[in-house]
Amino acid sequence: MKNSIRTVIIGSPSAGTAAIFSILDILSSVGRDWEMLHGAPPSEPNKFQPLLCTMTGAPYLDINGRKVTPDAALDAGKLPDLIIVPDIHIDFGGPLPDDLIALSKWIGDAHAKGVMTTSVCSGTMLLATGGVLDGREATTHWGVADLLATQFPKITVRRERILCPTGEGHNVVTAGGSSSWVDLVLYLIARLVDADTARRIAKVWLLNTHNDGQLNYASLAAGRQYEDKIIADAQAWLSQHYMKTFPVSGLVERSGMSARGFLRRFRRATGHSPAEYVQTLRVEEAKQMLETTNLAIDEIAGEVGYTEPSSFRSAFRKNVGMSASVYRRKWQPF
Structure with a gap:
């Protein structure tokens, strides 16, 4: 990699501030802060040349x-070597604001010219939106993963991943929830500088990566849809009856539709089969009980509707990415 890496972090009125300025601080410290703490001169000052830019x-x-004052406009000067897009806070159920559409186009054009895009x-x-991810894998915050998959069917969404490098030469990298900027920045330092530098930066800043993925942070029951009133009613009914034996058969009967027609309609509206949806409700309730009670795991399994504890344990690991006992140890102290 070249001696300096011109890096642009994208700013906008829809962006949060924490990730932007944390990334700016961390990248600016490469080759400086570890050396300063050890009485040595800077080794590679301003290696990443990070700038906060807007349109x-x-x-x-x-x-x-x-109030945020950017360093420059995106079109000022030559193209960067690296683009980092931070978290955006809007209602993604509606159209993107015009300024974000313009940003997406700029990002897509820059990537098409060879800029590493993250x-x-x-x-x-x-x-x-800028077409960077068509035909590729990507991750994002668990709360918008289903929307991403629905709005962009050409993308394979890996909601369980914290980092998802993809594209030719892995020149595209997406990261999961907001604090995964830590994982992305350390990955970029290790890849574009070296692993020792990344470890030193992690030690200086006390940074920990999310090695257990993001599924254990996700609310599995988030995002009930309201467009299809029959399915919305079914979802509301399931939220109160998921612990019953064979709730799906009761659900089909309640709908007054044929089993095949209902199952097809439910999947079209929610992206899940009714059985999968029941399982997410059960596991989500189990998570709450693991966090807030001292009930035995097998007892929790029965409370949420599983007659076989082994089935519960398997479903929990599949949906959460870790065992129920590990999940309890991670979250119960709160």
Whole structure:
């Protein structure tokens, strides 16, 4: 890699501030802070040359109403070597605002010219809109993963992943939830500088990566749909009856539709079969009980509707990415 890596972090009024300025601080410290702590001169000062840029370069108010002054406009000077798109806070159920559409086009054009393109959290949506992710795998925040998959069917969404490198030479990298900027930045430092430097930065800043993925953070029952009233009613009914034996048969009978027609309609509206949806409700309730009670795991399995504890344990690991006992140890202290 070249001696310096011109890096642009994308700013906008829809972006949060924490990830943007954390990334700027961390990348600016490469080759400086570890050396300073050990009484040595800087080794590679300003290796990443990180800049906060927007379409116009003008000051703006961020999503929390704080005034942010960018370093430059995106079109000022030559193209960067690396783009980082932070988390974006909008209702992704509707159309993108015009300014984000313009950003997406700029990102897509830059990537087409060979710029390494990365994103954090819901920033993946801008890469998707710009065509960067067509035919590729990607991850994003668990709360918008289903929307990403629905709106961009050409993308294979890996909602369980924290980092998802893809594309020719892995020149596209998407990261999961907001704090996965940590994982992305350490990955970029290790890849574009070296692994020792990444380890040193992690030690200086006390950074931990999310090695257990993001499924254990996800709310599996998030995002009930309301467009299809029959299915919305079915979802509401299931939220109160998921623990019953064979709830799906009762659901089909309640709908007044044929089993095949109902199952097809349910999947079209939710992206899941009714059986899969029941399983997510059961596992989500089990997570809450693991966090807030001292009930035995097998007892919790029975409470949420599993007659065989082994079936519960298998379903829990599949949906959460870790065993129920490990999940309890991770989250119960809160």
